[in-house]
Amino acid sequence: MAGLDFLFAPSSVAVIGASRHAGKVGYSVFRNIISSNFPGKVYPINPSADEILGHKAYKSILDVNDNIDLAIVTVPAELVLRVAEECGQKRVKGMVVISAGFKESGRRGAELERILVEKSRKYNFRILGPNCLGFIDTFTPINASFASGSPLRGNIGFASQSGAILTGVLEWSLEEGIGFSKVISLGNKSDLNEADTIEALASDSHTKVILLYLEGVEDGVRFFEVARKASRMKPIVVLKSGVSSAGARAASSHTGALAGSDKAYSTAFNQIGILRAHNIEELFNYGITFSLQNIPKINAVAIITNAGGPGIIATDKCEEEGLPLARFEPETIEKLRSNLPKEASIYNPVDILGDAQEDRYRFALETVLSDSNVGHVLIILTPQAMTRPQKIAEAIVEVSGRHREKAVVASFIGGESVREASKTLMSNNLPCFDFPERGVKAIAGLVKFAEFMRREPDLEIPVFQVDKNKVNEIFTNVYKDNRVVLLGDEAAAVARAYGIPTPEVKLARSLEEAVEIAESIGYPLVMKVASPHIIHKTDIGGVIMNLENKDEVSEAYYTILSNVLRYFPSSQIYGILVQQMVPQGKEIIIGMTRDLTWGPMVGVGLGGIYVNLFEDVSFKISPFSRKEAFDMLSKTKAYRLLKGMRGEKPSDIDSVIDVILRVSQLSRDFRIINEMDINPLFAYEKGCSALDVKITLEKGK
Structure with a gap:
C-alpha cells in the first residue's frame, strides 16, 4: 500500500470547504471523517467559520501550522485551481477533489481539469477525482466521503x-x-x-x-x-x-x-x-x-437439495456454465443408499427429500464433502412445513468447518422463514443466495479463477529477425502517394519482410507489363484489381484465377478492368496484380486491429468465405507468448480443421502459429498499422502461404 499511503493512511487531513451546515457536502465529508474515528489530525478549512463540529477552522490550508498529507476538496469547481495552488505550496501528498464541474460538464470544465492536473505535476501531488464521492478505509479507519454511512x-x-x-x-x-x-x-x-x-x-x-x-x-x-x-x-x-x-x-x-x-x-x-x-x-x-471461500483444487460440483425442481435448475445451470458434476466414489453412493430414505436420489444431484431435517442435511453434506471427487457443494433448501432452516444452517456450518479445503455455497429459497438462517451462514463464511442459479454462478467464478491460477504464466515473447527498413520504405511511399491502404503487392512485401510466406505477386500497370510479369512468374496465375477502395474484389469480378497462358492473361486483364468500371466507375485503379497460383490449403484468417484502449488485438479463425458466416475468430492482445498463441488458435473451429478431419492429414499448426506471432510483432513494431488481414492463409501439411494480405495505416502520418 506504500504507493497510496497518503490516501489510505494519512497522518493529517484538511477538508477544504468543510461546512457548519448539515446538507452541504463539506459538512457530510467532515462529519464522516470524525465519526469514523480517524486516528490522525483533521483540519476544517473555511474562510467564514471559526469552528466546525468542535474543531478550530482555518481560512486557508496555508494557515495550518502543521504538515498536511491529504486535502479533501469540496469547494465549487471555479475555486479548485486556487486551492490546488495552495495545496502545492503546502506540499500536500494528495488531493481528493469531490467537486463537480470538470470534464464531465463540457469543454470549459475539461480545461479546468487539464490545468488542475498540470498543477499536480508541478507540485508532485496525486489527485483522486474530480467529481467523485471520496473514499473509505475501514481499517485505518477513515471515511473521507459524503456517503450516508460507513x-x-x-x-x-x-x-x-x-x-x-x-x-x-x-x-x-x-x-x-x-x-x-x-x-x-x-x-x-x-x-x-x-x-x-x-x-x-x-x-x-x-x-x-x-x-x-x-x-x-x-x-x-x-x-x-x-x-x-x-x-x-x-x-x-x-x-x-x-x-x-x-x-x-x-x-x-x-x-x-x-x-x-x-x-x-x-x-x-x-x-x-x-x-x-x-x-x-x-x-x-x-x-x-x-x-x-477458499479456492478448491477440484472443479467438480455436487448438489444437495430437499426438492427436485431446484436441483434440476442447478444442474442445468452447471451445464450452462461448463461446470462438471462430480461422479461419486462407489463407497459414497453406498453410504448414501444405506442411510437415506429409499425414495431419495443418491446420485448427483442428491435429493434428500422435502421432509429432510438437520440430521439428514448434516449426514448428506459430510458424506459428499468426504468424497475425493468433489471440490464444491451447492446445498439447496426450500422451506417446507417441517423444515427448520436455522438448525439446518447450524449443521451446515458445523460440517463445512471440517472441510475448509472445499467450497460450500448455499441457496436458501424463501423469505422471512429463511432470513436468519441465511445470515447465520454468511456470518460463518458460507455464501448464501436466494436462488440456486446465483449459487452456481458464484461457484463458476471460483472455478474460473482456479483454472487461471493453475495455468503456468508464460511471459516469453518471441522476437523474430525481420527487415524493418523494408517496411519503413514501403509505408513512407504509401504516405507519399496520399494513401493509407496498401496495394496487394505492397502488403505482400511487408508480410515477406516479417518472414510470412506469400506467393510471388507483382503490379502490372499495362497489358504488356502484365504479360511480361506472367511469363517471368510462370503459370498458372491469378490476376486481381489493385485498388485501395475495393475491399471485396471477388464480388465484382475483380479476381480471375487459373490463367494458363498469355492469351488468357490478356483476356483477364480487360475483363477485370471492364468489371471494375461497371461497378466502381469512379474508383482509382493502380493496375492489375499478377500473382503466382499456389495449391489449395486449409483456409485460415489471421489479422490485427488496433483497439483505442488496448492497442493491437490479433485474431485467428476460419478464413475465406467462412469468416463472416461463422465468425469463428479468437483474439489476444499483443504481445503474447507462443503458448498463448496456441491457446488462441485451439479455441477456434479452425483448429479442428487444421488437426485433420475424417482421415485427413493434419496441417502444419506450428507454421500457422509462427504467422500469428509475426503479425503480433509487426503490429507492435509499427504502431501506424491500424488494421491487417491475411485472408486466406493457406495451411499445408508442411508450411503455409498468405494469399491475400490487406494493411491499412493510420491517417495523417
Whole structure:
C-alpha cells in the first residue's frame, strides 16, 4: 500500500470547504471523517467559520501550522485551481477533489481539469477525482466521503467510476451484512485511475478480492501490466458498462469488424485473468463468494437439495456454465443408499427429500464433502412445513468447518422463514443466495479463477529477425502517394519482410507489363484489381484465377478492368496484380486491429468465405507468448480443421502459429498499422502461404 499511503493512511487531513451546515457536502465529508474515528489530525478549512463540529477552522490550508498529507476538496469547481495552488505550496501528498464541474460538464470544465492536473505535476501531488464521492478505509479507519454511512469492515476492495452505484451498494451492503476493506470513488480519473487502484488493493493485506465498476479504462497498456500481476495475487472482478457496439469505431477489415470495442475488453480481461461480471448482482455474487471461500483444487460440483425442481435448475445451470458434476466414489453412493430414505436420489444431484431435517442435511453434506471427487457443494433448501432452516444452517456450518479445503455455497429459497438462517451462514463464511442459479454462478467464478491460477504464466515473447527498413520504405511511399491502404503487392512485401510466406505477386500497370510479369512468374496465375477502395474484389469480378497462358492473361486483364468500371466507375485503379497460383490449403484468417484502449488485438479463425458466416475468430492482445498463441488458435473451429478431419492429414499448426506471432510483432513494431488481414492463409501439411494480405495505416502520418 506504500504507493497510496497518503490516501489510505494519512497522518493529517484538511477538508477544504468543510461546512457548519448539515446538507452541504463539506459538512457530510467532515462529519464522516470524525465519526469514523480517524486516528490522525483533521483540519476544517473555511474562510467564514471559526469552528466546525468542535474543531478550530482555518481560512486557508496555508494557515495550518502543521504538515498536511491529504486535502479533501469540496469547494465549487471555479475555486479548485486556487486551492490546488495552495495545496502545492503546502506540499500536500494528495488531493481528493469531490467537486463537480470538470470534464464531465463540457469543454470549459475539461480545461479546468487539464490545468488542475498540470498543477499536480508541478507540485508532485496525486489527485483522486474530480467529481467523485471520496473514499473509505475501514481499517485505518477513515471515511473521507459524503456517503450516508460507513460500511462494515470486511475483505472486499471496491472501486467504482460511478458514485451513484457506490452509494447504492454501500446502503445495500449494510442490510446484507457485507463488509469492505476499502471503497474508492474514481470520478473523472484525472490522475489516479483503475490501474492505481488495482495496484494498491493487490498489495493490501486486508483485501482478499478486488471489485471494480468501470465505464472505460484510461491507460490500457498500464492496466494490462498491473492487473496481470495483481490477478496472480487475488481475484479481480470487473463490471464494465457500455457493452453495445454502437460506439465502436468503424472497421474496414474482417478482423476489425469481428473485434468490436466490447470484444476487446473481454479479450483483455480473459488474458489478464480478470473475471467479468455482467450486472451488479453478479459482481457481488462473485465478490461475496471470493471473500468468504477458499479456492478448491477440484472443479467438480455436487448438489444437495430437499426438492427436485431446484436441483434440476442447478444442474442445468452447471451445464450452462461448463461446470462438471462430480461422479461419486462407489463407497459414497453406498453410504448414501444405506442411510437415506429409499425414495431419495443418491446420485448427483442428491435429493434428500422435502421432509429432510438437520440430521439428514448434516449426514448428506459430510458424506459428499468426504468424497475425493468433489471440490464444491451447492446445498439447496426450500422451506417446507417441517423444515427448520436455522438448525439446518447450524449443521451446515458445523460440517463445512471440517472441510475448509472445499467450497460450500448455499441457496436458501424463501423469505422471512429463511432470513436468519441465511445470515447465520454468511456470518460463518458460507455464501448464501436466494436462488440456486446465483449459487452456481458464484461457484463458476471460483472455478474460473482456479483454472487461471493453475495455468503456468508464460511471459516469453518471441522476437523474430525481420527487415524493418523494408517496411519503413514501403509505408513512407504509401504516405507519399496520399494513401493509407496498401496495394496487394505492397502488403505482400511487408508480410515477406516479417518472414510470412506469400506467393510471388507483382503490379502490372499495362497489358504488356502484365504479360511480361506472367511469363517471368510462370503459370498458372491469378490476376486481381489493385485498388485501395475495393475491399471485396471477388464480388465484382475483380479476381480471375487459373490463367494458363498469355492469351488468357490478356483476356483477364480487360475483363477485370471492364468489371471494375461497371461497378466502381469512379474508383482509382493502380493496375492489375499478377500473382503466382499456389495449391489449395486449409483456409485460415489471421489479422490485427488496433483497439483505442488496448492497442493491437490479433485474431485467428476460419478464413475465406467462412469468416463472416461463422465468425469463428479468437483474439489476444499483443504481445503474447507462443503458448498463448496456441491457446488462441485451439479455441477456434479452425483448429479442428487444421488437426485433420475424417482421415485427413493434419496441417502444419506450428507454421500457422509462427504467422500469428509475426503479425503480433509487426503490429507492435509499427504502431501506424491500424488494421491487417491475411485472408486466406493457406495451411499445408508442411508450411503455409498468405494469399491475400490487406494493411491499412493510420491517417495523417
